[in-house]
Amino acid sequence: MEQAMRRHFFHHGEEALEAEKKHCHWCQIRTFATHSRYPITIVNTEDDTMIQPNFRFMDDSIRAHDIKPTRKEFLTGCECDEDEDCQYSSCTCLQDVEDDSTDDDDDNDGSSVSEEGTEDEWGNYVRKKAYAYHSHGARAGHLRSKVLASRNPIYECHTSCACGPNCPNRVVERGRKLPLQVFRTGNRGWGVRGTVDIKKGQFIDKYMGEIITAQEANRRRAQSHIAQRKDVYLFALDKFSNPDSFDERLRGPPLEVDGEFISGPTRFINHSCDPNLRIFARVGDHADKHIHDLAFFAIRDIPRGEELTFDYVDGVDDSDMDALDPEKQKDMARCLCGSKNCRGYLW
Numbered sequence: 099m100e101q102a103m104r105r106h107f108f109h110h111g112e113e114a115l116e117a118e119k120k121h122c123h124w125c126q127i128r129t130f131a132t133h134s135r136y137p138i139t140i141v142n143t144e145d146d147t148m149i150q151p152n153f154r155f156m157d158d159s160i161r162a163h164d165i166k167p168t169r170k171e172f173l174t175g176c177e178c179d180e181d182e183d184c185q186y187s188s189c190t191c192l193q194d195v196e197d198d199s200t201d202d203d204d205d206n207d208g209s210s211v212s213e214e215g216t217e218d219e220w221g222n223y224v225r226k227k228a229y230a231y232h233s234h235g236a237r238a239g240h241l242r243s244k245v246l247a248s249r250n251p252i253y254e255c256h257t258s259c260a261c262g263p264n265c266p267n268r269v270v271e272r273g274r275k276l277p278l279q280v281f282r283t284g285n286r287g288w289g290v291r292g293t294v295d296i297k298k299g300q301f302i303d304k305y306m307g308e309i310i311t312a313q314e315a316n317r318r319r320a321q322s323h324i325a326q327r328k329d330v331y332l333f334a335l336d337k338f339s340n341p342d343s344f345d346e347r348l349r350g351p352p353l354e355v356d357g358e359f360i361s362g363p364t365r366f367i368n369h370s371c372d373p374n375l376r377i378f379a380r381v382g383d384h385a386d387k388h389i390h391d392l393a394f395f396a397i398r399d400i401p402r403g404e405e406l407t408f409d410y411v412d413g414v415d416d417s418d419m420d421a422l423d424p425e426k427q428k429d430m431a432r433c434l435c436g437s438k439n440c441r442g443y444l445w
């Protein structure tokens with residue numbers, strides 16, 4: 099680690115080393131557009147281990163050649179005149195929001211949240227807020243508690259919309275706004291932490307990787323030398339999968355994201371049975387539901403330096419009690435999250 103770091107800092111300014119630079123993780127993260135404001139750092143104070151050399155840092159997912167972009171004529175966006183309008187149920191980007199009922203007091207950020215067409219106590223018409231975020235004060239742009247506690251998808255405005263880049267409903271679209279550190283843990287390989295305090299509801303980053311078909315994902319599972327462990331890097335984009343959908347791309351087996359060899363820092367986030375993050379499906383253009391984003395948000399305040407974790411089996415019923423069966427335990431991976439409510443096994 100020390101040697102590779104010295105090589106990077108003292109030699110990778112030289113032109114002749116292009117081939118070597120391509121494989122240097124520090125050079126890869128330096129190319130990120132956000133590098134100067136929100137850098138990714140890599141540290142190892144535990145041992146001499148390096149991140150595997152065949153891993154490549156990227157700041158967005160890449161689509162496999164056989165995954166065609168949606169045809170232009172199917173792309174649609176909202177036609178809101180003012181950016182501010184994109185918080186309300188009248189914004190067409192929010193037409194599929196499932197639960198846009200009034201929010202709880204805990205989330206009251208001082209703005210009006212009410213049923214559409216109702217009047218407030220002063221007789222003013224109040225529009226129904228439908229977007230997922232707080233709009234005012236210190237929590238502006240943070241996910242509301244009600245959404246955080248749900249497994250609902252997040253619908254955002256995007257490049258085909260009439261609203262501008264500063265529209266409040268473009269939090270994931272605007273990208274990561276936090277410096278993150280990939281660090282060597284004492285017992286679980288690499289992990290990730292924030293180098294600043296993180297607030298409940300704050301967007302962390304997307305899970306990135308190669309977006310591939312289900313067939314290709316299965317081929318990679320079968321080929322992987324870590325066999326069933328390959329699953330830990332493959333995320334199915336199945337939030338909108340529906341055998342009855344009129345969109346054939348939602349009827350078939352979903353696309354998957356493989357972050358094992360090409361990904362961003364979130365690929366190094368470890369599991370905890372008492373996690374501080376959760377993944378949400380995020381949609382921009384409604385014609386791209388089959389290729390939705392996977393966005394990490396903080397589910398509680400996280401002080402700087404605390405390891406970021408999510409529950410690898412969040413929402414999956416583990417009631418078959420395999421973890422109590424000594425025979426099955428032999429094939430299971432022991433969980434080292436150290437939390438009080440640890441289930442004992444990862445899978």
Ligand SMILES: C[S@@+](CC[C@H](N)C(=O)[O-])C[C@H]1O[C@@H](n2cnc3c(N)ncnc32)[C@H](O)[C@@H]1O
Nearest residue numbers: 286287288330365366367368369432433434435
């Ligand atoms: C997605 S990777 C996370 C990054 C990984 N630590 C690394 O060094 O590349 C998942 C792997 O990390 C390890 N891991 C993650 N959470 C763990 C936990 N709570 N207990 C034990 N191992 C864990 C397991 O080896 C798992 O297969």
